[in-house]
Amino acid sequence: MSTTESLAPHLDVLVKARELLNDHEVYHSEFQIRWFIITRNGGTSYGCYKQALLEIDSRLHGLHAMNDAGTSCPEDKSNTTTVVAQQLRKHVDDTIRELRLFCDIAIKLKKAIGPLDPEKRYRLETELWSYRVRKMAVMDFITEGRLCRETVDLLLALPSNQRQELVEEILTSPNHAGLIHQFLAASYITEDIEFALPKFNNHFNRSALTGMG
Secondary structure, three states: OOHHHHHHHHHHHHHHHHHHHHHOOOOOOHHHHHHHHHHHHHOOHHHHHHHHHHHHHHHHHHHHHHHHHHHOOOOOOOHHHHHHHHHHHHHHHHHHHHHHHHHHHHHHHHHHHOOOOHHHHHHHHHHHHHHHHHHHHHHHHHHOOOOOHHHHHHHHHOOHHHHHHHHHHHOOOOHHHHHHHHHHHOOOEOOOOOOEOOHHHOOOOHHHHOOOO
């Protein structure tokens, strides 16, 4: 017995479920995308751009897979098949909704970042990893009161000049309060981009680190 045939006796509940699911966002809400997927994972403008591109690539692969699934569905016009096809359509539509939002975000970020050449990309990667180490240090200080092994290991893997700069910021005890304050109290909205991009990430205010212990 095919899946379509086995579902046929339950068509009434399938139709009711489908009606209710008109209000259901299959995947992530816009709030989740802007703040938890892009901003949290990205951190800097460049990091957010990289994350947006990663999500775009993932959604395109997902759409290809769903298209393959759609072409393999039975072509009969039974009510059960129609309900299943509608559900697949819902997944496609929600994936496209996410794709449009990620593309919109990426376009705005690209405009802010400008053209990327190898030298600029390396500089932006450096800033991104400095941000990530700082963020890990802040989380360590808040939750453990000290740096954790993973943070120290990552710090040691950085180029010497970058590592030394971060060591002065992170390992100097009076700086801890300032470091934490900047991450928790910073403004997350910029004028040129319509969603969260921490202003301090690319221009870290080192003067604020002292005198706050």
